[in-house]
Amino acid sequence: MVETKRGPASYHYVCTRMRVRKSLLIPKEEYLRMLNMSLPEITRSIGETGYKKEIDELATSFSGIDLVEVALSWNLAKEYQRILAITPGALRHFTENYLRSWDIQNVLTILRGKMQGVAAGRIKELMIPAGMKDRAFLDRLLAEETPERVVEALKGRRIHQTLEEGLPEAMETGSFANLENRLYVQFYDELVRDAMSGIKGGRIFLEYIRLEIDVKNIKNLFRLRASGIEEEIRDLMIPGGSFTPRELQVINTTRDRDEFIDLLKKRVHSPPLKSALEGLRKKRPIREIVVELTRIQLDQMERMSKRHPFSICPIFVYLEKKKHEVLNLRAITRGKESHLPAEQIQGYLVM
Amino acid sequence: MVDPVMTLTTVEMVEASQIGMKSLAAALAVVGTGVAAAFAEYGIGSAAVGATAENKDVFGLVLLLTVIPETIVIFGLVVALLMLF
Numbered sequence: 001m002v003e004t005k006r007g008p009a010s011y012h013y014v015c016t017r018m019r020v021r022k023s024l025l026i027p028k029e030e031y032l033r034m035l036n037m038s039l040p041e042i043t044r045s046i047g048e049t050g051y052k053k054e055i056d057e058l059a060t061s062f063s064g065i066d067l068v069e070v071a072l073s074w075n076l077a078k079e080y081q082r083i084l085a086i087t088p089g090a091l092r093h094f095t096e097n098y099l100r101s102w103d104i105q106n107v108l109t110i111l112r113g114k115m116q117g118v119a120a121g122r123i124k125e126l127m128i129p130a131g132m133k134d135r136a137f138l139d140r141l142l143a144e145e146t147p148e149r150v151v152e153a154l155k156g157r158r159i160h161q162t163l164e165e166g167l168p169e170a171m172e173t174g175s176f177a178n179l180e181n182r183l184y185v186q187f188y189d190e191l192v193r194d195a196m197s198g199i200k201g202g203r204i205f206l207e208y209i210r211l212e213i214d215v216k217n218i219k220n221l222f223r224l225r226a227s228g229i230e231e232e233i234r235d236l237m238i239p240g241g242s243f244t245p246r247e248l249q250v251i252n253t254t255r256d257r258d259e260f261i262d263l264l265k266k267r268v269h270s271p272p273l274k275s276a277l278e279g280l281r282k283k284r285p286i287r288e289i290v291v292e293l294t295r296i297q298l299d300q301m302e303r304m305s306k307r308h309p310f311s312i313c314p315i316f317v318y319l320e321k322k323k324h325e326v327l328n329l330r331a332i333t334r335g336k337e338s339h340l341p342a343e344q345i346q347g348y349l350v351m
Numbered sequence: 352m353v354d355p356v357m358t359l360t361t362v363e364m365v366e367a368s369q370i371g372m373k374s375l376a377a378a379l380a381v382v383g384t385g386v387a388a389a390f391a392e393y394g395i396g397s398a399a400v401g402a403t404a405e406n407k408d409v410f411g412l413v414l415l416l417t418v419i420p421e422t423i424v425i426f427g428l429v430v431a432l433l434m435l436f
Contacts, residue, residue, distance in 0.1 A: 009397035016401035024405075 010088040011310040017086065018318040024050065025325050028351040034332050035342040042333055043068055051075050066125070068333045072326045073128045079322055080130040087315065090200045094312050097194055098319070102131030104159060104183045106138055107150070108176055111163075114147045115171065147171065162186050178235070185238055188213055192240040204311045208304060211270070213241030215297040218264060218277075219290050221252055225260070226286040242267045257281060272296055272303075287347060294350045298324065324350045377431035384427025391420035 026049060034042050046068060047055040054071035062070050080099055087095050106127045113123035120142045129135050144150045147170075151163045166179035188209065195206035217237050224233060233252050234245040243251070247267070254260045261281050265274050276296045280289055298320060305313035328349045335345035399413035 009393060012394050012397035013401040016398040017405050020402055020405035 008310065011091065014087055014091060015310050015314040018083075018314045022314075022318045022321055025321055026329070031328060031332065031349055031351055032346075034329075035346055037336075039064065039333060039336045042329075042336060046071070046329060054078075065333055065337045069330060070125055072329055076322065076326045077128050077130040080319065083315065083319070091312055091315060093199065094194070094201065094205050095315055095319075096132055097191055098316065099131045100158075101184070101187055102128060104131075104180075104187060106131060107141070107154065107159065107163070108180055108183070110138070110141050110150055111147045111167075111170075112176055114144070114150060115174070115176075158190070159183055159186070181236055185235075188238045188240050201312050204304070204308050204313060208301065208313060208316055210241050211297065211300055211304075213238045214243065214268065215273070215293055217241055217243055217248055218268075219293050221248060221260075221264075222280075222289045222293075223286055224252055242269065257283065270300055272300060291348065291350055294324070298350065373434050377434045380427045380430045380434070381424070384423045388420040388423045391423070392417055395420065 030045075034045060037045065043055070043064075051071050054074045055067065058067055058071050058074070080102075084092065084095060084099070106129065109126050110123055112118075113120075113126070124139075124142060127138060129138055141150050141153055144153055147167060151160065151167050154160045154163060162182050163179070166182055170176045170179045191209050192206065192213075195202040195209060220236060224236070230253055232249070234249050237243075237245040237248045239245055251260060251263045254263060258281060261277050265277050268274055268277065273296055276292060280292070298317075301313065301317045301320060305311075305317045307313075328351070331348040332345055335348070395417050399417045402413050403410050
């Protein structure tokens with residue numbers, strides 16, 4: 001393992017490794033080739049790339065689409081843990097905090113599964129242990145009988161209080177959506193506070209997180225518009241970005257699409273995001289808008305990583321791109337299994 | 352009246368001092384470029400090890416990149432030799 005001393009040398013080392021790993025991710029042409037393959041061919045093709053080890057390991061327990069999905073999840077989790085192992089000092093601190101979003105996702109998966117009485121084995125297949133809580137801890141949570149016991153087992157963890165407060169309402173309504181919103185608001189709030197605590201590299205990290213919060217809020221606004229929801233949305237929005245929840249509430253009540261886009265553009269600082277918003281004046285399916293915004297976010301992050309070559313940015317860009325590679329492969333395999341046409345599957349891919 | 356012995360001693364002292372200053376300047380040229388090369392190699396070397404850890408095929412290329420700053424020391428050495436001889 002790399003020595004985790006502070007200093008520029010370790011930044012050069014880790015950032016270069018991330019850049020090399022990023023260059024080895026599946027290119028756009030390969031995705032387009034996969035779109036014309038059958039499911040077994042895609043499985044074989046994935047098995048020939050960086051996922052070979054997981055596909056071989058799991059081939060005895062799973063087959064078909066399940067094999068691909070579990071192999072992709074395992075690979076992602078292992079990759080993230082390996083990155084944590086080589087990341088030093090402040091970079092590790094930020095990376096750990098950033099990966100906690102996976103803990104939230106896993107805990108919510110367990111809670112939802114427990115509430116609906118799903119078998120522990122099936123829940124485990126759906127989890128991606130890419131966060132700070134290791135497999136053993138997640139297995140302990142899985143072994144708990146009820147959602148209340150799961151929350152109790154998380155005592156002393158950052159998310160415990162929010163879970164404890166939100167669980168009764170979630171159990172009563174049968175929906176974890178509000179609790180999920182609160183957890184993610186808390187998550188981003190902690191990230192922003194960490195970045196502003198004066199720690200080395202905090203300014204770049206803050207810039208990065210603000211961009212992510214902005215894009216998330218804009219995506220949610222488009223989703224809310226598509227669903228015609230005009231009521232109080234402040235609780236659904238994430239504070240800490242360029243917009244305050246109050247401003248987002250005002251923007252959401254604007255019915256005229258041109259005015260809506262103008263209001264968004266007024267507060268957004270990044271030129272590519274501004275031009276992307278300009279392209280969204282014409283009504284388009286929400287799926288296309290979300291993919292377009294995700295692509296712009298990744299491009300922006302890539303630019304930031306070039307502006308700050310030895311910072312947290314190259315690491316986060318790789319983490320995000322790797323996640324989207326897994327999501328793309330999953331979309332292709334799921335789409336193929338459902339016999340969707342290649343053009344339709346392509347619409348779901350972030351390339 | 353000028354003392355010839357005294358004059359000779361002064362000239363020898365000045366000559367010795369000039370040689371000393373030359374040596375010092377030559378040493379500074381080598382030390383300065385050496386430190387600069389070390390500083391450059393520090394970053395390049397770390398990145399080179401990172402790249403090699405991911406892809407062993409680039410070892411030859413990154414080794415070449417790592418030693419490129421050595422040319423700075425050669426410039427320093429040439430300047431030092433020109434000063435001394």
